[in-house]
Amino acid sequence: MSAAELKKKCETEWGLQGAPMPDSVDWKSVCEAKPLGRNLLKNPAPLGLNKDVPLPEPELPEVPGGGPPRFQPDGDFTSWTTSTEVLPYDSSGIPAGAVICALxxxxxxxxxxxxxxxAEGLWDELLDDFQPEILIQDWYEESQLHKSIYQLHVKLLGTDKSTVISEHAVNPKEELSTYSHNWKEVSHVFSGYGPGVRYVHFLHRLKNSFLNDFFPTLFTGSSVIIRPVKSSS
Incomplete structure (x- = not known):
């Protein structure tokens, strides 16, 4: 298939009529990469979970677990950079003189x-002039461990990886008065973000708890998807 035929194939399949599609682009590589409409994050479910499967109810151990405290869930975190921040004990709300066995x-x-x-197959003119929508999506467990159990911060970065062209942050507060233990969706669409975007920095944080045993806040389905839709300015 010729370069012109490959370009036409991409244009038709992705509905990119009106988008800049210069002949200088390597259309064979673009077609093989399929950068539009697929999840560009690697290993989006490192805990091996699926949002379409209901979460199991957490089980309290009959016997406290032994060994040192844990602060990180088990999983295959290939392609992710991970870190853990252990928070100081919170004794607020405990009446004066109360006997505390454990916190x-x-x-x-x-x-x-x-x-x-x-590197995923997008080209300069598409990103700078057409500016397709960038969909961010994530799912986390309503673990009810705390009123704040999830944070998301996504940045659209320039060529130098340090210039922030657009960003979106989420820090929801959980409703603890009514028991709920479901998957909770977080999503955002970047549009009209301006020229220069070359990288997407995806960061989320999940809160875990340790009290005789380890209780994590689970997540799955993290995604960054470029949609073949022109952003509105």
């Missing part, structure tokens, strides 16, 4: 990943 110790587990948009 939960909380920690933030952070995962981040940088998507190189050009």
């Amino acid at each position: 939960p110790q909380y920690s933030w587990f952070t995962l981040e990943q940088v998507v190189d948009l050009k």
